[in-house]
Amino acid sequence: MNLDGDVWRRVSMGEGMTPIVSYNGNVFLKMDFMMPTLSFKDRGAATLVSHMKAIGVKKCVQDSSGNAGVAVAAYCARSGIACEIYVPEGTSPNKIAMIEGFGAKAVVVPGTRDHCAEVCRSKVKEEGAYYANHVYNPYFYEGTKAYIYETFEQLKRIPRHIFIELGNGTLFIGAVLALEHLMRSGVIDEFPQLIAVQSENCAPFYETEEQGSSSLVEVTPKPTLAEGIAIGKPARADEVLDMIRRHNVKVITAPEDRILPCREEMSKRGFYVEHTTAAALAAYYRYCEKFGPTEDALLSLCGAGLKSEH
Ligand SMILES: Cc1ncc(COP(=O)(O)O)c(C=O)c1O
Structure with missing residues (x-):
């Protein structure tokens, strides 16, 4: 189906x-x-964002060590979906520049990658935003x-x-x-x-x-x-x-x-x-x-x- x-x-x-x-x-x-x-990450971002587009998602958030965030930001840009990407401090500046270049908001979170994920998930819970996360989303x-x-x-x-x-x-x-x-x-x-x-x-x-x-x-x-x-x-x-x-x-x-x-x-x-x-x-x-x-x-x-x- x-x-x-x-x-x-x-x-x-x-x-x-x-x-x-x-x-x-x-x-x-x-x-x-x-x-x-x-x-x-583009393979996964393409399937995930296609699904998001199909079900009418207008805005999403996700956390990433960089590459998945870049990929989701790009496919969201192509699909007219607003997105916010949480990355840990120390993420390569070029990855952050790409995320922003695609028009997404990059939020740099102090601490480890694991902490960055926790901060992003609290945001998902508080705001009910669509969690376009590459780890959770099947x-x-x-x-x-x-x-x-x-x-x-x-x-x-x-x-x-x-x-x-x-x-x-x-x-x-x-x-x-x-x-x-x-x-x-x-x-x-x-x-x-x-x-x-x-x-x-x-x-x-x-x-x-x-x-x-x-x-x-x-x-x-x-x-x-x-x-x-x-x-x-x-x-x-x-x-x-x-x-x-x-x-x-x-x-x-x-x-x-x-x-x-x-x-x-x-x-x-x-x-x-x-x-x-x-x-x-x-x-x-x-x-x-x-x-x-x-x-x-x-x-x-x-x-x-x-x-x-x-
Ligand atoms: C260059 C690169 N290799 C490997 C991985 C590992 O992917 P995963 O965390 O999904 O196992 C990543 C994840 O971001 C990555 O950026």
């Missing part, structure tokens, strides 16, 4: 179907910074699922190892749901090895796995260049943990001191990515050190380098 009709045609800006290119023979890169707002995941569908369409198979940065889990959850769908439909008969990437300075899922805890071990984030995944208390922790255990997902951390060298390595090969994306390569190398050479690996180039010039 398609409740939203074809509203999406007026909202979409051609996001998705980003190329997959070879990095070094073992690693494939999905060029997700080649999207209208230069990050993978329509967002309908978009992020396409990461896997596109990969299958492009390669005619699913790579054996898929590295996914994990903060709140919007790409992670979408990818798992899509892979489960492909398995159920008989399109693939083997689940790939998923590897969830966390920042060494903010790794609640890694800590939980290390301690073998049945519920999430919350952490207080220490400063990290990987701002996109600096989430100490992920809102969908139980769901993510369940997926980790259901599919034997490995969780790996990106060493903080390797993020900038990886960013430089990628730049020298023509890929100009943001710090959080460079963290995925740093985590790939750490994974190889721990588990041996890892062929046929897919990494998402989640965000463009010009977004994190600090």
Whole structure:
């Protein structure tokens, strides 16, 4: 059943179907910074804002470490929906400039990303505003699922190892749901090895796995260049943990001191990515050190380098 009709045609800006290119023979890169707002969040923003437009939302609020806010602001601008985006202090100035450039109000909240989410949610409760949040709103995941569908369409198979940065889990959850769908439909008969990437300075899922805890071990984030995944208390922790255990997902951390060298390595090969994306390569190398050479690996180039010039 398609409740939203074809509203999406007026909202979409051609996001998705980003190329997959070879990095070094073992690693494939999905060029997700080649999207209208230069990050993978556009897939989810396109589906969420299409739904909002279809049900007549006129104004929304949301909180973000930056990229999701930029994406929602852009698709709202295209759809004539007013929006207010809450970002934590320390968010890259270029992300804030993009949010404001799209005509949205950017509210910078002192403190951590987790605190920023709490402030935004109180605003939702007080004012009854539509919460266009990428973590809570299920329509967002309908978009992020396409990461896997596109990969299958492009390669005619699913790579054996898929590295996914994990903060709140919007790409992670979408990818798992899509892979489960492909398995159920008989399109693939083997689940790939998923590897969830966390920042060494903010790794609640890694800590939980290390301690073998049945519920999430919350952490207080220490400063990290990987701002996109600096989430100490992920809102969908139980769901993510369940997926980790259901599919034997490995969780790996990106060493903080390797993020900038990886960013430089990628730049020298023509890929100009943001710090959080460079963290995925740093985590790939750490994974190889721990588990041996890892062929046929897919990494998402989640965000463009010009977004994190600090
Ligand atoms: C560049 C980048 N990579 C990865 C992520 C992780 O996404 P999530 O928090 O949904 O797991 C984000 C989130 O904002 C991001 O900006």
